[in-house]
Amino acid sequence: MPIDTWLESALDAWQEAYRRGNDLSPADLCRDRPDLLPALEQRVAVVRKFLGFVRPKERGADDTVSRPGDTLPLPWESLGGYRLLGKLGGGGMGDVYRAEDPKLGREVAIKVMRAEMAASPNARERFVREARAAAALQHDHVVPIFHVGEDGGVPYLVMPLLVGQSLEARLEAGPLPQAEAARIGHEAALGLAAAHAAGLVHRDVKPANLWLEDPNRRVKVLDFGLARAADGADGLTRPGGILGTPAYMAPEQADGHPVDARADLFSLGATLYEMATGQAAFRRSTLTATLRAVADHHPPAPHEVNPAVPAALSDLIMRLLAKQAADRPTTAQAVADELGRLSGLEAGAGRAETVEWRPARTRGRARVAGAALVLLLAVGVAWMATRTRDVPNDAAFTPAAPEQPGPAAPRPLTGSVDLLVYRTDRTGREGLVPLDHPLAMPLRQGDQFKIVAEADRPSYLYLFWVDESGVGVPVYPWKPGEWGTRPAAEQPVTKLNLVHPNGKGFEVTGDREGMETILMLARSTKLEASEGDIKGWFAGLKPLPFRGEQARVWFEDFDVLRSDGKRGFTYGGDVSEPDGPRGLQLALKQKVGPVELARAISFARVGNK
Numbered sequence: 001m002p003i004d005t006w007l008e009s010a011l012d013a014w015q016e017a018y019r020r021g022n023d024l025s026p027a028d029l030c031r032d033r034p035d036l037l038p039a040l041e042q043r044v045a046v047v048r049k050f051l052g053f054v055r056p057k058e059r060g061a062d063d064t065v066s067r068p069g070d071t072l073p074l075p076w077e078s079l080g081g082y083r084l085l086g087k088l089g090g091g092g093m094g095d096v097y098r099a100e101d102p103k104l105g106r107e108v109a110i111k112v113m114r115a116e117m118a119a120s121p122n123a124r125e126r127f128v129r130e131a132r133a134a135a136a137l138q139h140d141h142v143v144p145i146f147h148v149g150e151d152g153g154v155p156y157l158v159m160p161l162l163v164g165q166s167l168e169a170r171l172e173a174g175p176l177p178q179a180e181a182a183r184i185g186h187e188a189a190l191g192l193a194a195a196h197a198a199g200l201v202h203r204d205v206k207p208a209n210l211w212l213e214d215p216n217r218r219v220k221v222l223d224f225g226l227a228r229a230a231d232g233a234d235g236l237t238r239p240g241g242i243l244g245t246p247a248y249m250a251p252e253q254a255d256g257h258p259v260d261a262r263a264d265l266f267s268l269g270a271t272l273y274e275m276a277t278g279q280a281a282f283r284r285s286t287l288t289a290t291l292r293a294v295a296d297h298h299p300p301a302p303h304e305v306n307p308a309v310p311a312a313l314s315d316l317i318m319r320l321l322a323k324q325a326a327d328r329p330t331t332a333q334a335v336a337d338e339l340g341r342l343s344g345l346e347a348g349a350g351r352a353e354t355v356e357w358r359p360a361r362t363r364g365r366a367r368v369a370g371a372a373l374v375l376l377l378a379v380g381v382a383w384m385a386t387r388t389r390d391v392p393n394d395a396a397f398t399p400a401a402p403e404q405p406g407p408a409a410p411r412p413l414t415g416s417v418d419l420l421v422y423r424t425d426r427t428g429r430e431g432l433v434p435l436d437h438p439l440a441m442p443l444r445q446g447d448q449f450k451i452v453a454e455a456d457r458p459s460y461l462y463l464f465w466v467d468e469s470g471v472g473v474p475v476y477p478w479k480p481g482e483w484g485t486r487p488a489a490e491q492p493v494t495k496l497n498l499v500h501p502n503g504k505g506f507e508v509t510g511d512r513e514g515m516e517t518i519l520m521l522a523r524s525t526k527l528e529a530s531e532g533d534i535k536g537w538f539a540g541l542k543p544l545p546f547r548g549e550q551a552r553v554w555f556e557d558f559d560v561l562r563s564d565g566k567r568g569f570t571y572g573g574d575v576s577e578p579d580g581p582r583g584l585q586l587a588l589k590q591k592v593g594p595v596e597l598a599r600a601i602s603f604a605r606v607g608n609k
Contacts (some may be wrong), residue, residue, distance in 0.1 A: 007036060011043050011288050043288060079156055080149040082110055094223075098161060108146065108163065111223070113155045127155045134224035137198055138260060140253055141191030143220040159222075164214040165273070168207035175278035178309055182343035184210065185272045187219035189336035192268065196261040196332050200224055203259065205267035206248040207274065216341035246290040246575065247283035251323050254294050262325040265335060269320025269328075277305040281321065295323070298439065300431040301420070303452075303497075311454040311495055312416065313342050318434065341414075343455070349478040410587030413597040415455035416464070422448045424507055435552055435603060442549035443605040451475065451498040455522045455597065458492035462521040464538070466584070468514025468605065472538025475518070480506070483535060515544035515551065517584060522597035536590040542579055544602060548572035551604040553581045558589035558598055 010029045030037040073126050080082060082099040082230035088109065090094050099110045113127055128148055135145035147158040165183065170176070176184070188210050195202060202209075202224055211220040246254065250266035251419075253259045273281040282293040299321070303314035316338055322328045329335050420432035423439045432450060433439050443449075453461055455478075463475035478495060479485040499505055521527070527534075551571045553560060560575055561583055576582045581602035592598070 003036065003039075004452050005041055006033065007043060008286060008288050010036075010040050012286060014040075014044055015287070016411045020284065079110060079112070079154070080147070080151045080158075082108065083523040084110070099158075103160075107161045109159045111157050111159065111458060124150070124153070124155050131155075131157045131224075133198070134195070134200060137194060137200070137224070139188045139191055139194040142194060142224065142476065143222050144223075162211050162213055162220060164212045164217065166208050167210040167212060167219075167275070171207055171274060175397070176275045178276065178313060179274060180273035182313055182339050183218055184217075184275065185268065186336050186339035186343050188221055188268060188271070189332045189339060190223035191219065192261070192264050193332035195221070195224060195338055196264070201259060201261055202264045202267075203253065204245055204248075205264050205271060206245050207271055207286055208245075210271065211409065215436065219488055240492050245289060246294065247280050249294060250325065252325060254291050260325070261332060262328050262330075264326070265320050265332060266322075266325075266327050268332075268335065269317050272313075272317045272320065272533065273302055275563060276302040276317065278310045278523045279305060284332060287416050291607055298323075298431070298433065301434070303510060304420075304432055305552050307497075309599070311343065311418075311452050312414075312456070313339075315416065315418075315434070316342070322609065413455055413457070413459060413524065414521050415459070415461075415520070415597055417451070417453040417518055419518065419601070419603070420452055435601060441552065441604070443508050443603070445508055445605075445607050447508045449503055449508070451518065452496065453498075453599075454495040454522045456494070458491060458494055458525055459522045459597075460492055460526050461496060462523075462527055463496070464519045464521075466519065466538065466541060467510060468510065468516055468543055470541040470543045472535075474534075474542060486531060508605050508607075510605075512606070513549070513606045514547050515546055515581070515602055515604055517544070517581070517600055517602040519588065519600045521592070521595050522599075524596060537588060541584065541587065544584060545573065545577070546604060546608075547580075549604050549606045551602075553602045555581075555585050555600040555602070556598070557595075558585040558600075560585075 010026075013029060014024055014026065026037060026040045030040055079097075079099070081103075084102055085098045085100060085107070087095060087230070088098050093258070094111045094113050097110045097112065099108050100106075101108050113124070115570065128150060131145060131148040134142075135148055143162065145159055145161050148157075149156060156283045175181075190204070192202060202221065204223060205221075211222055212218070213220050248267045248270040250259060251261040252265045253266075256268050259290060270281050273279075273533060281299040282290060282297060284290040284293050291461050301314045302317050303309040305313055316329075316335070320335065329338075376505050382394055419435045419440075419441065421435065421437075421440045423437075424430050433440075452465065453463060455461060461476065464472055465481070466472045473481045474483060474486070476498060477487055477490055480498070548571075551577055553571050569579070584602065585600060588600075589598075
């Protein structure tokens with residue numbers, strides 16, 4: 001039996017024994033395999049830390065603990081003055097009840113902290129404090145909290161009784177239409193941006209915590225209060241305690257390290273992945289396998305799983321799923337803006353700056369009235385913004401003669417080009433990784449790849465390749481590498497997914513090291529230049545100097561893309577040296593002339609080295 005399989009089986013046996021209250025140690029399980037005892041002990045420690053399993057003998061005499069599945073006595077008839085009407089559902093952190101507010105004569109939802117959390121005084125204190133902080137946040141995409149309290153040692157919070165369904169329930173029917181997935185992600189990111197601006201980290205973003213409210217399916221982010229209940233950053237919780245749902249948590253979160261807002265972005269990326277593909281990126285049959293997948297597995301890009309996924313959305317999701325927090329987008333607001341563009345919304349619409357803050361001590365009618373006033377003000381400001389956003393800044397002060405509206409200026413093209421390299425991960429599974437992925441480089445002779453390019457709307461795309469010797473050849477719409485094969489009739493496209501005409505991936509050829517370049521031009525109209533003129537663009541180009549096997553530099557409109565939150569260039573020299581990658585782009589810019597969109601990558605290949 002493979003070692004990993006044996007360790008997983010032993011770990012599953014330990015967990016089952018522990019839940020039954022049996023004293024089964026890793027040493028007991030390793031009697032026949034003492035060589036695997038250190039590895040099993042390490043895995044047991046990770047699982048104990050994640051689940052919060054602490055045996056009574058390991059705690060102080062006055063600090064009791066409830067095992068998962070236990071329940072504390074609950075005042076079933078009422079809780080904090082609210083009459084309980086029935087249970088709506090539950091999860092790993094709490095149970096939700098339908099209840100009646102007798103004072104206001106309305107139905108509400110009450111979320112009650114689960115027994116294994118409520119049994120700890122520190123966790124209860126943390127829960128109440130964080131829930132009160134979340135209650136002070138008012139945002140259109142965050143479920144409001146009406147009240148936070150404790151009854152008989154049981155912490156609870158009161159929320160609206162929402163109508164609709166969770167995203168988790170919606171996903172049971174399969175992947176969402178891509179525009180809908182982008183819209184839901186956009187609204188969820190806006191809610192997270194509002195919370196992050198307040199210093200709150202959700203820590204449990206997942207489909208079950210995103211509510212699609214009827215009638216327009218507006219997203220409400222749930223469970224901010226519960227999500228931070230077990231955070232030990234302020235000493236209220238055991239060091240190394242882990243909170244979250246394994247299949248959606250960031251690697252640093254699964255390891256028990258301190259986390260920040262970027263952990264929420266990873267979880268949002270895992271949720272978007274499932275929306276786009278209908279598959280969970282990291283869920284496995286066991287907890288151990290799931291945690292290992294979160295730490296080590298690089299899932300195939302969404303558009304490889306579901307060809308209907310736009311390349312730009314697929315690219316964003318993969319950036320969100322970066323294993324290192326520093327490699328993810330920096331803010332939820334930036335993610336919201338990008339998703340807003342992908343879903344057809346105006347970037348920045350509904351930005352987190354519309355969040356309204358009130359002191360947490362506000363109570364009763366003053367709180368409700370304040371929320372209503374904030375809502376009215378927000379609606380009024382939003383209406384005014386829609387009426388004036390296209391008016392110049394001085395229009396309010398300088399009278400102007402009535403003017404007939406002219407045609408709107410065309411929106412600039414946006415797009416990208418990339419290489420997807422065939423690679424095999426640690427499990428032996430073959431997949432495609434983008435050029436910025438750690439597994440992509442170095443490129444060796446015989447490696448295969450695909451070329452993907454896209455624009456944000458139907459456009460005429462033109463792709464060219466400049467090899468290590470400085471020779472330029474066409475890739476599309478010509479036959480790859482063959483001048484004189486440009487089709488007479490060209491069609492605008494939004495996405496290209498190019499393989500070699502033989503049906504396989506393009507192959508890295510040649511046994512010498514060097515730098516190559518892929519160039520994409522996009523136009524709203526067909527390129528009218530003659531083939532002779534186009535070939536002239538690539539005449540007299542000099543080979544790029546080789547600056548290391550990891551070298552890769554991205555360009556937007558013939559200039560270096562320093563960083564876009566995902567790709568910071570790697571180049572073992574001065575990228576602006578006269579004969580370097582930037583020099584090549586400047587030479588091409590001068591020859592090609594004005595274009596609507598240009599994207600390029602220069603990258604190293606090491607041949608058969």
